Amino acid sequence: MKFKSLIAAASIAALSAGSAWADAHMDKVKVGMITTLSGGGAGLGIDVRDGFMLAAKMAGNENLEVVVEDDQRKPDIAVQLADKMVQSEKVDVLTGIIWSNLAMAVVPAVTAQGKFYLSPNAGPSALAGKGCSPNYFNVSWQNDAFNEAAAMWANDNDVKNVFLMAPNYPAGQDMIAGFKRFYEGDIAAEVYTKLGQTDYAAEIAQMRASDADTIYFFLPGGMGISFMKQYAGSGVDKAVMGPAFSFDQGILGAIGDAALGVKNTSHWSKDIDNAANKTFVEEFQKEYGRLPSLYAAQGYDTANLLLSAMEKASVTDADAFRAALKEADFESVRGKFRFAENHHPIHDIFMREVVKEGDVVTNKIIGTAAADHQDAYGGDCKM
Amino acid sequence: MTTILLIEQILNGLQSGIMLFLMAAGLTLIFGVMGLINLAHGSLYMVGAFAAAAVAAATGSFALGLVAALIAAAAAGALIELVVIRRLYDRDHLDQVLATFALILVFSEGTRWLFGSFPLYLDVPAALSGPVTLPGGILYPAYRLLIIGVGLLIAVGLFALIARTRIGIQIRAGEADREMIAALGVDISKLYTLVFALGAALAGLAGAMVGAIQSVQVGMGEPVLILAFVVIVIGGIGSIKGALVGALLVGLTDTLGGVLLPLGFGAFMDQSAATSIGSALASMSIYILMAGVLLFKPTGLFGEG
Numbered sequence: 001m002k003f004k005s006l007i008a009a010a011s012i013a014a015l016s017a018g019s020a021w022a023d024a025h026m027d028k029v030k031v032g033m034i035t036t037l038s039g040g041g042a043g044l045g046i047d048v049r050d051g052f053m054l055a056a057k058m059a060g061n062e063n064l065e066v067v068v069e070d071d072q073r074k075p076d077i078a079v080q081l082a083d084k085m086v087q088s089e090k091v092d093v094l095t096g097i098i099w100s101n102l103a104m105a106v107v108p109a110v111t112a113q114g115k116f117y118l119s120p121n122a123g124p125s126a127l128a129g130k131g132c133s134p135n136y137f138n139v140s141w142q143n144d145a146f147n148e149a150a151a152m153w154a155n156d157n158d159v160k161n162v163f164l165m166a167p168n169y170p171a172g173q174d175m176i177a178g179f180k181r182f183y184e185g186d187i188a189a190e191v192y193t194k195l196g197q198t199d200y201a202a203e204i205a206q207m208r209a210s211d212a213d214t215i216y217f218f219l220p221g222g223m224g225i226s227f228m229k230q231y232a233g234s235g236v237d238k239a240v241m242g243p244a245f246s247f248d249q250g251i252l253g254a255i256g257d258a259a260l261g262v263k264n265t266s267h268w269s270k271d272i273d274n275a276a277n278k279t280f281v282e283e284f285q286k287e288y289g290r291l292p293s294l295y296a297a298q299g300y301d302t303a304n305l306l307l308s309a310m311e312k313a314s315v316t317d318a319d320a321f322r323a324a325l326k327e328a329d330f331e332s333v334r335g336k337f338r339f340a341e342n343h344h345p346i347h348d349i350f351m352r353e354v355v356k357e358g359d360v361v362t363n364k365i366i367g368t369a370a371a372d373h374q375d376a377y378g379g380d381c382k383m
Numbered sequence: 384m385t386t387i388l389l390i391e392q393i394l395n396g397l398q399s400g401i402m403l404f405l406m407a408a409g410l411t412l413i414f415g416v417m418g419l420i421n422l423a424h425g426s427l428y429m430v431g432a433f434a435a436a437a438v439a440a441a442t443g444s445f446a447l448g449l450v451a452a453l454i455a456a457a458a459a460g461a462l463i464e465l466v467v468i469r470r471l472y473d474r475d476h477l478d479q480v481l482a483t484f485a486l487i488l489v490f491s492e493g494t495r496w497l498f499g500s501f502p503l504y505l506d507v508p509a510a511l512s513g514p515v516t517l518p519g520g521i522l523y524p525a526y527r528l529l530i531i532g533v534g535l536l537i538a539v540g541l542f543a544l545i546a547r548t549r550i551g552i553q554i555r556a557g558e559a560d561r562e563m564i565a566a567l568g569v570d571i572s573k574l575y576t577l578v579f580a581l582g583a584a585l586a587g588l589a590g591a592m593v594g595a596i597q598s599v600q601v602g603m604g605e606p607v608l609i610l611a612f613v614v615i616v617i618g619g620i621g622s623i624k625g626a627l628v629g630a631l632l633v634g635l636t637d638t639l640g641g642v643l644l645p646l647g648f649g650a651f652m653d654q655s656a657a658t659s660i661g662s663a664l665a666s667m668s669i670y671i672l673m674a675g676v677l678l679f680k681p682t683g684l685f686g687e688g
Contacts, residue, residue, distance in 0.1 A: 001651070036493075038495070038499075041498040041500045041501045042601075043502075046500055121550070167405050168659075168662050168663065168666070184542075190654075190655065190661040191645075191656055191662075192658060192659065193641075193662070194641075194662075194665075194666050198593075198597045198598070198603075198606065198607075199395075199399050199596075200391055200637070201395035201398065201399070201524075201527065201599070202396075202638045202639075202642050203397065203641075204640050205388055205391045205392055205642075206388070206642065208388075208391075208522070209387075209388045220604075221600075222502060222597070222598035222603065223595070223598075224602050225598035225600075226596065226597040226598050229506065229507075229596050229597065230524070230596050230597075231594075231649075232512070233507060233512055233513065233514070233524045233525075233527075233596065234514060234522075234524055235513055235514035235522050235524070235525055244562070250501045250502075251502065252680065253501065253504055254501070254502035254503060254598060254599065254600075255504075256504050256506055257506075292455070298472075311409055320535050348494050
């Protein structure tokens with residue numbers, strides 16, 4: 001008997017919870033986050049998730065519900081998850097994808113089904129130009145942005161001859177193309193390495209033999225760690241530059257002192273002087289016990305953009321909600337932030353330098369590389 | 384390209400070949416003696432690197448880290464041999480592949496659970512962190528010379544072990560006829576555990592030594608595992624000598640191919656086209672080498688029928 005009444009009590013509780021949920025659903029926004037939480041690139045996805053969740057927690061908005069799933073960095077799994085979230089979870093907004101190839105597999109399909117997609121990382125050129133969509137908002141950057149800004153900085157700072165290196169895959173070629181679009185000096189060599197290569201002795205020997213004054217490279221994740229450690233041990237003393245991906249907080253700890261002095265471009269740094277950023281850096285450390293990375297900052301901005309739109313419009317009214325997103329009426333941790341016509345950011349890109357603060361290797365801003373930077377593909381976007 | 388640069392690249396090729404040998408030696412030993420395809424060999428490499436990074440961070444000593452890598456990888460190897468691998472000797476190769484692939488997943492998630500998702504810090508000892516000047520004015524990182532030295536020492540030790548010791552005789556006998564040496568009173572299951580632990584220790588040592596100049600992260604073993612399989616196919620499955628020759632061939636082809644092919648194409652075509660075609664061909668070079676070897680010697684360079 002006791003058992004039966006327990007069940008009865010539980011089902012009554014469940015029913016009442018269910019009806020309360022139904023009442024509030026008018027303004028509820030359900031977010032499906034597909035991100036990488038296992039495998040080699042898991043650090044990035046975890047940071048995006050943690051940044052997003054921190055903003056959600058700080059806002060305390062009970063109408064925001066988040067479902068998180070792991071895509072394992074595999075496009076097919078990301079597509080399955082997106083289908084599941086749209087069909088059975090009935091989410092209103094999707095976000096979370098880290099990698100360009102996964103974004104290309106998921107974003108066009110979900111925006112075509114009328115769902116919103118907010119990109120917290122990765123901005124393939126196709127989605128900024130011909131493939132742009134009214135329901136797609138990029139809160140991070142277009143892939144070329146950091147490289148274009150680095151090239152502008154190089155022109156202004158007496159960089160005369162560069163050695164370019166990136167992995168031989170579409171994002172690697174895009175990054176180098178972005179740099180070359182604005183760079184005015186000489187190019188000593190342009191080397192494409194194998195994706196996932198771990199030993200760079202051969203390339204470092206070429207760098208030593210070349211007459212370049214600066215090495216510019218894009219090697220995300222473990223590849224960058226390997227290269228920097230080997231470069232430091234080689235005794236080659238040319239300046240090193242690159243986009244922020246290889247010098248992010250999650251990676252610097254593994255490179256250590258070998259990264260000191262490296263210049264890298266980023267739209268965010270923990271020392272950007274504004275109130276939103278100070279709060280973010282402080283709260284993130286308090287919550288998770290580590291320094292935030294730029295991925296965490298992007299996750300945090302994405303959540304705050306969404307929350308700002310929720311204040312203004314109901315997600316059931318897609319046109320009003322889209323207009324509210326477009327306004328970008330939130331305090332971005334990077335400072336100035338607005339959307340261009342193709343729903344990609346117009347923001348400042350900074351030049352940072354890797355320094356040591358006490359025992360911690362981290363980044364410090366040394367100047368603005370490109371003010372109010374906008375991507376080059378907006379002209380192809382017809383929406 | 385200058386002679387100095389060429390010599391430096393040859394040294395780089397030797398060094399990467401020697402590291403591959405440490406991986407491939409264990410793999411080929413295990414396959415030769417027990418007939419087992421062990422996909423989890425890359426996980427043992429990762430275990431070595433993580434153990435070295437953790438111990439080096441706690442004690443500040445790289446040498447202690449190396450010792451810890453040897454012990455941890457050998458212990459992990461012995462453990463999986465006793466718990467899982469032992470049940471697979473009589474099974475089909477496909478079952479072995481399936482079970483050892485499962486072990487990769489278990490090791491990867493286990494490591495993530497223990498150490499987190501961010502790469503660990505492991506650096507070369509300060510005394511070896513800079514370059515040394517070799518005869519002819521070649522600047523070469525001291526640590527890489529150490530890797531070449533240690534690898535060659537281990538190769539010599541391994542040959543001595545196989546050719547001159549009682550255990551070596553048993554290992555060779557086990558390769559030839561496992562029922563016969565069991566009938567002669569050798570404890571075959573103990574021998575298998577020992578060989579497996581030895582192979583694991585070599586992989587762990589390679590992981591720790593390479594981890595100091597690369598990235599210590601989950602999944603670091605799998606790319607090396609693929610190369611190690613290429614090495615043992617080229618060298619002949621089960622042959623230590625084949626593993627050494629195969630590893631050096633692969634290391635040199637990989638390194639020199641990446642440098643010389645783009646240069647070679649640059650001689651008769653536009654530089655940017657040469658770079659992309661050369662890089663693409665360089666990625667294929669070791670597989671072309673493997674196909675070429677198999678065409679003329681289907682069992683590998685030192686393989687037996």
